[in-house]
Each structure stands twice: as structure tokens, then as C-alpha cells.
Amino acid sequence: MSTSDAKLLGLWASPFTTRVQMALKLKSVEFEFIQENLQNKSELLLKTNPVHKKVPVFIHDDKPICESLIIIQYIEDTWISGPSILPTDPYDRAIARFWAAYIDDKWFPLLKELGAAHGDEARTSIMEKIFEGLALLEEAFDKCSKGKGFFGEENVGYLDIALGCYLGWVKATEIMTGVKWLDETKTPGLVGWAERLCSDNAVKDVLPEAQKLVEHYKMSTPKEKSATA
Amino acid sequence: MSTSDAKLLGLWASPFTTRVQMALKLKSVEFEFIQENLQNKSELLLKTNPVHKKVPVFIHDDKPICESLIIIQYIEDTWISGPSILPTDPYDRAIARFWAAYIDDKWFPLLKELGAAHGDEARTSIMEKIFEGLALLEEAFDKCSKGKGFFGEENVGYLDIALGCYLGWVKATEIMTGVKWLDETKTPGLVGWAERLCSDNAVKDVLPEAQKLVEHYKMSTPKEKSATA
Numbered sequence: 001m002s003t004s005d006a007k008l009l010g011l012w013a014s015p016f017t018t019r020v021q022m023a024l025k026l027k028s029v030e031f032e033f034i035q036e037n038l039q040n041k042s043e044l045l046l047k048t049n050p051v052h053k054k055v056p057v058f059i060h061d062d063k064p065i066c067e068s069l070i071i072i073q074y075i076e077d078t079w080i081s082g083p084s085i086l087p088t089d090p091y092d093r094a095i096a097r098f099w100a101a102y103i104d105d106k107w108f109p110l111l112k113e114l115g116a117a118h119g120d121e122a123r124t125s126i127m128e129k130i131f132e133g134l135a136l137l138e139e140a141f142d143k144c145s146k147g148k149g150f151f152g153e154e155n156v157g158y159l160d161i162a163l164g165c166y167l168g169w170v171k172a173t174e175i176m177t178g179v180k181w182l183d184e185t186k187t188p189g190l191v192g193w194a195e196r197l198c199s200d201n202a203v204k205d206v207l208p209e210a211q212k213l214v215e216h217y218k219m220s221t222p223k224e225k226s227a228t229a
Numbered sequence: 230m231s232t233s234d235a236k237l238l239g240l241w242a243s244p245f246t247t248r249v250q251m252a253l254k255l256k257s258v259e260f261e262f263i264q265e266n267l268q269n270k271s272e273l274l275l276k277t278n279p280v281h282k283k284v285p286v287f288i289h290d291d292k293p294i295c296e297s298l299i300i301i302q303y304i305e306d307t308w309i310s311g312p313s314i315l316p317t318d319p320y321d322r323a324i325a326r327f328w329a330a331y332i333d334d335k336w337f338p339l340l341k342e343l344g345a346a347h348g349d350e351a352r353t354s355i356m357e358k359i360f361e362g363l364a365l366l367e368e369a370f371d372k373c374s375k376g377k378g379f380f381g382e383e384n385v386g387y388l389d390i391a392l393g394c395y396l397g398w399v400k401a402t403e404i405m406t407g408v409k410w411l412d413e414t415k416t417p418g419l420v421g422w423a424e425r426l427c428s429d430n431a432v433k434d435v436l437p438e439a440q441k442l443v444e445h446y447k448m449s450t451p452k453e454k455s456a457t458a
Contacts, residue, residue: 051331051365063320070326077319090306091292097299102280136280 006031009045009057011038013208013216015108016068017056019165021206023072026156027082031058069100072161086158092144093158096151099140100162107133108166111173115217127179134187137163141189149196156200164197164207171210172217235260238274238286240267242437242445244337245297246285248394250435252301255385256311260287298329301390315387321373322387325380328369329391336362337395340402344446356408363416366392370418378425385429393426393436400439401446 008024008031010017024031036045036055048057048064057064058071065074076085087093110133114126144151144159151159170181182191197203237253237260239246253260265274265284277286277293286293287300294303305314316322339359346352373380373388380388399410411420426432 060320065320065323066327067330070323070330073326074319074323077322090303091289091294093306094294094299094303097302098295101296101299 005061007034007059008032009034009036009042009048009059010055011036013213013220014055015165015169018168018206018208019068019161020056020058020071020075022156022161022165022202023075023085025202025206026085026161027075027079029075029079029082068165069104069162072158076158083155084157085152085161087152095140095144096158096162099137099144099151099159102133103137103163103166107137108169111166111169114173114177127177130181131186134181134190138187138189141193145189145193150193156197156202160193160197164194164203167194167198168208168210168213170194172213175210175214176217234290236263236288237261238263238265238271238277238288239284240265242442242449243284244394244398247397247435247437248297248390249285249287249300249304251385251390251394251431252304252314254431254435255314255390256304256308258304258308258311297394298333298391301387305387312384313386314381314390316381324369324373325387325391328366328373328380328388331362332366332392332395336366337398340395340398343402343406356406359410360415363410363419367416367418370422374418374422379422385426385431389422389426393423393432396423396427397437397439397442399423401442404439404443405446 006024006029008017008020010020010033012035021033034042034044036042038055041053045055045057046053048059049055049066052066054066056068056071057066058074059065060074060078065071072085087096107130110126110130114123114130117123117126140159141151144153146153148154150156151163156164174180182194184191198207235253235258237246237249239249239262241264250262263271263273265271267284270282274284274286275282277288278284278295281295283295285297285300286295287303288294289303289307294300301314316325336359339355339362343352343355343359346355369388370380373382375382377383379385380392385393403409411423413420427436
């Protein structure tokens, strides 16, 4: 699909950027990727996202769209001839949106908190919450996938993207903490899902490598760690 | 429209509940309103929103949907013969979603923070941020309304509901603080908009009275103050 007027302003290590890359790849939309430097934000970023000053920003026909889930919805609404990202049924769509919001607002922030936590007690408490969240997401996977391979049933969909974009960071925090978040006993559905997703064409080339993320995390400033949305 | 299988589990003082009531009224959907008691949450609430345990929950054909903006999207997707709530153009839709998220995630939390702030310095700093947010929303109104009366142009739409649901609380905090948030000099667009919105049929009967909200706020516990979403 010819879309020379599509640009993505992002950061390779930002899961929110990965999310948009996945959606664009699913829809076979060609775009220019512009790597942002969060230590010295570009004029383009400040101009296109003056409210939050965060990546990703998707610029289509010179019009900027911010916030990753809103960008994905825009991509879905704009490239309607490509495969559907959201479920067709309004209720299934609402459920997908519910879990995507849960992941962004409740679950992923715990992984960030863990990085900043001091003391064994604080870390243990956060880790328990992360596992509780994964148990909920395992249940959600069972319901949404309807016995098939993805949250979007046969195909990678909205919730696969919403959660899948974090897989690089999930693995990176496993390396850094020594804790295995996904395992065959507690979250067998998600273990299989993660394997399938990481070999999917829309995902395998855009998901950052865990080891590179570990190095990036160790080198980045606290300000950078929170500068994506 | 006959929808005897539609129930809304809510709280009269919750702006998120008001939001859903507005959307249902816009679409002429009949529903049963079930007043929730947040000091003694019902079995129905705990069963239908086990993750967040918050109102509103919209129950349609025995299927629960949580989170007010997700419910509104569900209402839009389900009652398609009624007037559109979201803009038709994908970019306008993305912009409406962007500002709705800004209002919920950044702006309204400031009004709550103000209630909990101690000391003049803290209060002044929060008030400045509230005014800065209103200046952004005034600009957004100018752009979205395209010279017409509402964010949704000629008609009450998504962003009118997303921001309008807070008008009762905006007025209630004006009574409690003595500060006028909206005025003809700084936010003339929003002043006219608020007047028009409050006389709209979908809004005037469901927006709680400011004085009643003041009394409710003074009597409610800190836990209750944060128990809606």
C-alpha cells in the first residue's frame, strides 16, 4: 500500500512505538520511521505532540496523531481494506479495549515500579501484583482467544498488539530480576501465545531484543524511562 | 427504543456515570438505573466489575461492560441507528479520543488533587495547572467545534459528553473554592459551550446539581471519592 505520507516518530525501545509498528505492519502500511532522541527532543516532536511531548506520534498527510492506542484505532479506521485489528462484535471490541486499558493503566506500570523499588519487601509486594495481573490476563486470553492462538482468535489483533508490545520488556525484566513471569504451570495459555506471537510476521521484526533493552535500560535516565506513551 | 435488557449500575454523583447516562439519552436507549452504594458495594457490582470494583457498569443482555469511555464506544457501536456520538472522520475521531483521554488522565485529576491539597502554595500550583488545562481545552473547542456550538459541531458528541459530565463538579468546586474556572475573558468558547450543553435535552436532566454535589462531597469518605471510573 503506498503511503509515502505516513511517518512514525518513535523510539526503538518504547513498547508504545512497537505497538504502532505492529499495527502498521499488520495493515501493510509503508511508513518512514523517525528515531527520536528523548534527551534532546526534536522540534518535530514538540510541534506534533505539544501536550505530552512523548513518542509515538504518527503523522499522516501532515496530521499528527498521538497516544498509541488512539493511533492504532486511527490506523484501523483509515486502512479499512487491510485485516481487521479490532474484533467485529461490539461486545468483543469493548472487552479488548477493557483489557488494553488494564494493561496500560494497571499492569505495565507495575513492571516500571519494580525497576524503581527499594527493599525486598517492596519488591515482593510489586511482584505479587504482577503475577496477580498475569493470572487475570491468562483468564482474559482463555476467553478472548476462544480456543484459538491469539487474543484476536485466528489472527493477531488489538489485544495481541496491546500486550504483545511489552514482550521485549517482559523478557528484559526477567533477565534483570531472575524472575520468570510467564510459565507453563501458572500461565500456559500466555506462554504458547507469546511464542506464537514472536514468530508472527507482523511482530518478529519490530519487537526489540530483550538483551538490547537491558543495556538500554541500564544506560537511560529516569526521565527517559517515563517519556513514552 | 425498547431495551429492557439494559441496566446501568452507577452513582448519581459520579461524572463517569453521568457520562453513560448522557450517551444513552442521546441514543434514546431505555435502561434501568441501579443506584450503587459504594460504602457497601453490591454483589452485582463485585460480580460485573471484579477487576476494578467501580461504577459505572453497563449491563446489556446480561453482559457487563466497564469503564465509561469504553461503554460509550459500545453504545455507539450497538445502537447504530441513533445519532452518531463520535465524529465520522477518522482523524476527527482520533482528536476527540485524544482530548477525552487528556481530560480523564490529566485534567480532571487536578480538580481531585485540589480537594486534597494542603497549604496555599500547593493549592496555587494545582490551580495554575487547572487553568493551563482549560486554556488547552478552549483551543481544542475552537478547533473541534469548527465555529459551531459543540465539540461535536452542530450536535452533542463524544467530547461534549467526555468533558460535559464534569460540569456539575466544575461548578461544585467553584462553590467550594470561590474560584471561577470558566470566564468570558480566558475561555469564552467554553463558557458559551457549557451554557448550551446544560440546556441540551440529553444533558439537563442527568447532570447533577452543583449544590447537591457540594453536600455529597462534604459527607463522603476519601475511599468513596476515588471509587468511580
